[in-house]
Amino acid sequence: MARKVQAVKQSGAAYLKNHGVVNSAAEASQILSSLLNVSEQSLFFASDSLSDSVYEEFFQRLTRRIAGEPLQQVIGYVDFLDCRIKINRSVLIPRQETEILADLVVRRLRPLSLEGKTLLDLCTGSGCLAIAIKKKLPEVRVVAADISLEALDMARMNAEENGVRIDFFQGDFFEPLRGEKFDFVVSNPPYISKLDYQELDAQVSLYEPKGALLAGETGMEFYERFEREALRYLNPTARVFFEIGFDQGKAIAALFSKSPWKKGVVEKDFASHDRFFSLEIE
Known part of the structure; x- marks a missing residue:
């Protein structure tokens, strides 16, 4: 027939x-x-x-x-800032907000001298941020890390298929990066509180990895740990770019309000929600 x-x-x-x-x-x-x-x-x-x-x-x-499976998972990929990013249930589906973050980072870094500089994508997941930034800024070395081996397998595949070289590390937070120093850090980390996680749409909670979403009781776990541990891995004048929850701007700005952190700025997404936070160190 x-x-x-x-x-x-x-x-x-x-x-x-x-x-x-x-x-x-x-x-x-x-x-x-x-x-x-x-x-x-x-x-x-x-x-x-x-x-x-x-x-x-x-x-x-x-x-x-x-x-109820998300359309992006059924299709198997997401188009993300001129990159095609394959996905499965081991990684978070890249959202428009994260694409905005990638574009923001590229625009902020492009005017700088990037030769010999290193950028870290912490909690890389599918690798979408690392890959998109590397394609736009090929002169910068890009390192990507994640605790999930399954996520890193997907990220490595995406890097290869998008024709970029990225150095991948598997482990918890900065643990696999000892001896490394970074000039830039970008991250779309877990930032959902325990209460908010319980209220997520089933398309998210049933089909996307809990570890990429949930960040303790308050949703601030990643940012608090970063503030405690990051300095020994950052070069002087390093710049940091985060995606954040829509209601976390004030708390994150307060967390990074003391020296050596400086120039903390909360920025909004297309829906006028607090969504990004950038800062530098002295």
Whole structure:
């Protein structure tokens, strides 16, 4: 039986819609185009027939989506600041806010002399920050660290497929980085409190790694530990860039308000929420 692309896409959209998926047509198109490894635009004009195996895989993916699995995981990748970042359940799905952070870091560092400088992406996850920054600023050495071996496997794959060299380290916080000194640090760390974690949407709590989200009772665990441990790993005049929770700006600014920390600035995302914090050391 011939299964034309357009007919399959339409039946897939109807399947999603009948099961309560709001953006059913768009999601069916994205899932099918990712499966066929073609753009959505070319899919619109496709007149080919699909093999039985592709047809079956398409509806298996639709069923995963109906069950509540995030669209990005069903597709298997996220486009992130001119990079394609593969993902699975071992890593956090890169969000728009993190893409804004990557762009912010690139814009702040690009005017500087970066030859011989080293940037650390702490809690790298999928590697999206490290990879995007390295592609935009190839002269800087980029180091990426994470406690999760599974996340680092994904990050290494993403670095290779995006054609960048990054030095990866596995371990807890700065533990695997002894002897290293950094000129820049960027991090999208866990920053969700225990209470807020319990109230997360099921698409997040069931499908994304708890360790990449939860940061103790208050959500401040990472930042407090960074303030205690980071100085011995930072060169003079080092710059630091964090993603933060929307309600954490004042607390983080207060945490880093004393010497040798300086120039702490809270910045907002596109929704006008506190989302980024940058600072320097003397």
